[in-house]
Amino acid sequence: MKTTYRFTLLAALCATLCAALWAPTARAHDDHERQWAPTAADAQAAQVALPAPQVLPGAKALLSQVQIHGMTVGRQALSRQGDEVLVDYAFSERGRGDQIRARWTLDARGLPLRYEAEGNDYWKVPLTERFDRADGKASWKNRVEQGGAAWPETGAFYLPANAPPEFTGVLARALLKAPGQRLALLPAGEATLTKGPTIAAGGRRLTLHLISGIDFTPVAVWLDERQQTAAVIDDWFEVLEARDVPALPRLSTAQRDADKRWSADLAKRMTHVPQGDLLIRHARLFEPRDLAAREDMRVLIRGGVIVRVEPDDGSPAPAGTEVIEAAGRFLMPGLWDVHQHFSGTDGVFDLIAGVTSARDMANDNLPLIERVKRFDAGTELGPRVVKAGIVEGVGPLAGPTDVRVETVEQARKAVDWYADRGYEQIKIYSSFKPELVRPIADMAHARGLRVSGHVPAFMRAGQFIDAGADEIQHLNFIVLNFFPEVADTRGKDRYTVMAEKLLQLDLDSAPVAGFIAEMRRRHTVLDPTVAILEGLYSGAPGEPPAALKGMVERFPPTVRRRLLSGAVAVPPGKEEAYRQALPRLLQLVKRLHDGGVTLMPGTDAFAGYTLHRELELYVRAGIPNAEVLRLATLTPAQVLGVAGQRGEIAAGKQADMVLLDGDPLKDIAALRQVVKTIKAGRVFDPAQMEAAMGMTK
Structure with a gap:
């Protein structure tokens, strides 16, 4: 009972404390306070009832x-009794969220002897996991794998498939004890540790520790002077004690600075800047305007701009010109992904996949603005980015943003x-008040901004669309238009x-045909994100998303394991509906395309490779390959107002293009051969x- 009371009191305190901190945090990054910063009432409205955390008998919960x-969306409760640790971790946002109850014991080196967990993942799919070490052997079982290995004399650290944030601190402490701060991982891989800056916070000293080997980039965890976990922070998510919330802006800044240094070093190593002109010779050039591929072409680039596009007559390149010999390969404009939320290495994987232009559809605004500047300066790898700013209402199912709009005046300030x-662009989200859509659309249009989003609940x-939306995100909202009984879509x-x-x-x-005709008449654009819907309906927990099949197997082992999930659990008796969901969605995509509705490919998922799958699904729906290539290149440039600079390979345009070792006009999967x-x-x-x-290769 004491634990329940303490948690309830802490949650109420945090709601007030967070609200008081938002505006100062914004001012730390900007000269102007965000006038729409959430109030204490907003924070209280976002609280979600979670079950009281379980605590070991006789122990106190941290x-x-x-x-x-x-915005507080959950809690992590840690209790300890002797050698046993119990962590009860739960959060809820928009009806989703992990709930994991994990127990473990460690040896003197901080390596797991036993680990067991139960609960559900972000999509509410049930999970169980167990690891045991005895008699010189280690064994483990979870929903994505089952295995065992002889216990190495040098030791190893079992990394759970689904673990609470606290386990990142457990790994950091084990690495601090390990020779050279290096440990083998089970089932596979190796982790290393480096230290970052130390921040004074509330009478304690918190030190940033960076763990390499468990993700594409170093994973951060903050430990105090007793080496206890103080905070786990990423671009969207924070887990920390209430007493450390005042230090969060400084912790986040120090962590972002470390990320920027890592990204700048990578960009320097991965970017080749020609010293003079760049000439691409003997290319098969795709032109998205007439959907033709022209044989044996040459493209001259100077200072980041295309200077000349012409048939290759075989004449030698001018002195000082760097040459890329295409040897008949397929050269096309750089791809677009119009639905991303940039964080981590998204920009890297975009460039890997040939994506040179993108649109960010909602983010932590001030860090995003700085990230886009780094993309443009070349100090971080990433595409050119069109920015869409999110606006949302309040409530327990509101989306993850601090731009909360409840009045016309708040809407005006957000647009400005x-x-x-x-x-x-302005992106409206699911808890936004329907009666505010028309006013904010008018305000946005008056400032020259487009309006799109989720259809509000x-x-x-x-x-x-009648209220002024220029575009809709996600195909599912088109389907739900015909079922008014599904009113609450938050x-x-x-x-x-x-x-x-x-x-x-x-x-x-007739209703479907009429709606498609109305979308065409109003020039309403659709960003379908079919690939993520395929992953939800056609995948299975424990399997890689369809968009990443053939790629996940090449990822580092620890990353690969985390991606072996994501499908929605099929409700009993609904198996046939889920089996037919994707084919029916693809039929709708074809109807929309044939009906003259403009489609723009976006992913809202793992960057780069998922776009390839999105385009493959368009072809599977029956859209000709050449038209799909136009949708992924010229169409977004036209819709988003930058066709004068990009979207095709032509003189005077920005030099954004991709060279493929295959022909996507014959096989759209050739887009993967960059x-x-x-x-x-x-x-x-x-x-x-x-x-x-x-x-791996």
């Missing part, structure tokens, strides 16, 4: 709060803030219910970048 963009900082797609029901409704939808009906990516005249070798990410 409570940390789980935050997304400063985004417009003044170079954003090109209690509103249908047709009403969203939670995961907007995905799960759709699978069942698809079987009831007559794609040849030989060179060129952005702003700078040349990137995908194989070299994949190796830098720890991928």
Whole structure:
């Protein structure tokens, strides 16, 4: 009872404390306070009822709060009794979220002797996991694997497939004890540790520790002077005690500075800048305007701009010109991904996959602005980025952003803030008040911004378009337009219910045809994100997403394990509906395309490779390969107002292109065979970048 009371009191305190901190945090990054910063009432509205954490008998719980963009969404309770540790970890956002109860014991070196966990993952799929070490052998079993190995004399650290954030601190402490701060990992891999800066916080000294070998980039964890876990922070997510919340801006800044140094070093090693002109010779050049491929062409690039495109007459390159011999390979404009949320190594994987332009569809705004500047300067690997700024309402199912809009005046200030900082678009999210859509659309259009988003809850797609939306994100909102009984789309029901409704939808009906015609008449654009829907409906827990099959196997072992999930658990009796969901969605994509609705390919998933799968699904839907290539190159440039600079390989345009060792006009999967990516005249070798990410050939 004491633990329950303590947690309830702490949650209420955190709600007030977080609200008080948001505005100062914003001012630390910007000269102007965000006028729409959440109030204490907003924070309280975001609280989600979670079960009281379990605590070991006779032990006291150390409570940390789980935050997304400063909004408390859960908790982590750690209790210890003798050698046994119990962590009860849970959070909830938009009806999703992990709930994991894990127990473990460690040896004197901090290496796991036993680990067991139960609960559910982010998509509420049940999970269990167990690791045991005895008689010189280690064994483990979880939903993605089962195995065993002889225990090495030098020791090893078992890395669970699904672990609470505290386990990152457990690994860091074990690495501090290990010779050379290096440990073998089970089931596979190796981790190393380096230390970063130390920050004074509330009478304690918190030190940044960076663990390499468990992700594409070093994973950060903050330990105090007693080497206890103080904070686990990433771009969106924070786990820390309430007493450390005041130090969060300084911890985040120090951590971002470490990330920037790592990214700058990688960019320096991976970027080739020609010293003079760059000439690409004997290429098969794709032109998205007329959907033709022209044989034996040459492209001259100077200072990041295309100077000349002409047939290759075989004449020698001018002195001082660097030459890329295409040898008949397929050269096309750089790809677009119009639905991303940049963090970590997303920019790296975009360039690996030939994506030279992208749109960010919601992010932590101030860090995003700085990241895009680094992309443009070449100090971090990434594409050119069009920025869309999110606006959301309040409530327990509100999306992860601090831009909360409840009034017309708040809407005006949000639009002006985004417009003044170079954003090109407003993205409306699911908890946004329907009655505010028309006013904010008018305000955005008056500032020259486009308007798009999720169709807000209690509103249908047709009403969203009538109110001024220029574009809709996610194909599922088109389906739900025809089922007004599915009114509340803030939670995961907007995905799960759709699978069942698809079987009831007559794609040849007059209402469907009429709605498609209306979208065409109004020039409403659709960003379908079919690949993530395929992963939800056609995948299975414990299997890699379809978009990453053939790629996951090449990832570092620890990364690979984390990606072996993501599908929605199929409700009993709904197996047939889920089996038919993807084919029905693809039929709808074809109807929309044939009906004249503009499609723009976006992913909202793992960067780079998922775009290839998105385009493969368009072809599978029946859209001709050449038209799909146009959708991925010229169409986004036209819709987003930058066709004067990119979208095709032509004189005067920016030198953004991709060289393929295959012909995507014959087989769209050839998009995966990227030989060179060129952005702003700078040349990137995908194989070299994949190796830098720890991928095998």
